[in-house]
Amino acid sequence: MRIRVMVLVAAVLAGLLPATPAAATAPGGRAMWLWSTPAPAEVVAWAQAHDVREILAYTPTQPDLAWLRELRARSAAAGISLAALGGDPSWTTQHAAAVSWARAVTATGLFDALHVDVEPHLLPAWNTDRAGTATRYLAMLDKLNAASSLPLEADVAFWYGEVALPKGTDLATQLLRRVDAVTVMSYRDTATGPNSVTAVGADLLAKGSAAGRPVRLGTETQPLIECTHCTFAEEGADALEETLAEVTAEAGSYPAFAGVAVHHYDSWRTLA
DSSP states (O other): OOOOOOOOOTTTSTTOOOOOOOOTTOTTOEEEEEOSOOOHHHHHHHHHHTTEEEEEEEOOSSOOHHHHHHHHHHHHHTTOEEEEEEOOGGGGTOHHHHHHHHHHHHHTTOOSEEEEOOOGGGSGGGGTOHHHHHHHHHHHHHHHHHHOSSOEEEEEOTTGGGSEEGGGEEHHHHHHTTOSEEEEOOOOSOSSSTTSHHHHHHHHHHHHHHHTOOEEEEEEOSOOTTOGGGOSTTTOHHHHHHHHHHHHHHHTTSTTEEEEEEEOHHHHTTOO
């Protein structure tokens, strides 16, 4: 795996001297998905107030560079690292699109990492050729690594360890060999006990510890009618904060544990 590198922005943002961003995988730290383009000052102020150390900012192949430069400058000054967020299930087989994105966002010089949310299990082919689809997904990750010098992070389903691959291995194990860090979509509204954030995230935490890869546990805040126990939309902001603290305490015994992540900015900030 490549040596982790931090992208400097001084050359890009003339006249600005940002602070060194916090490590993306600092134990106990928080990450936050950002899918929209609100005022950067507003985003960074929220992140600072809620101990967010990495912003996962959705970035298309042709981004709004003025907005990104301001977000980068403000986040860097606050000691918050910035990852380019991108992905689509189609990237599982359309590798050229994934590579084009990686090269484009890397070329901006504004990011500390690539963070992909591809979710191959959403493809129809997942139900007809699971092992083949998973293998093509892994090949896509290999191509992203070759296309960029930035660290590669990935969002993963907590049950990927149950997806069998040839030669006695599984998707989670193979994925961890190809990325620098993962964020588990461990979307539950309790911290401990059966079917909780730490319970469903335990397999990836164990596998990440064995592989030497940082693992974050993710939580959801947007309404999910089909799975109300997967989100804090009903429980509210106080319950989320209490759960994040409990998760951090409970999962801290795993060497791989690198903090928690909240999906996503727009719904988090409107929790009751």
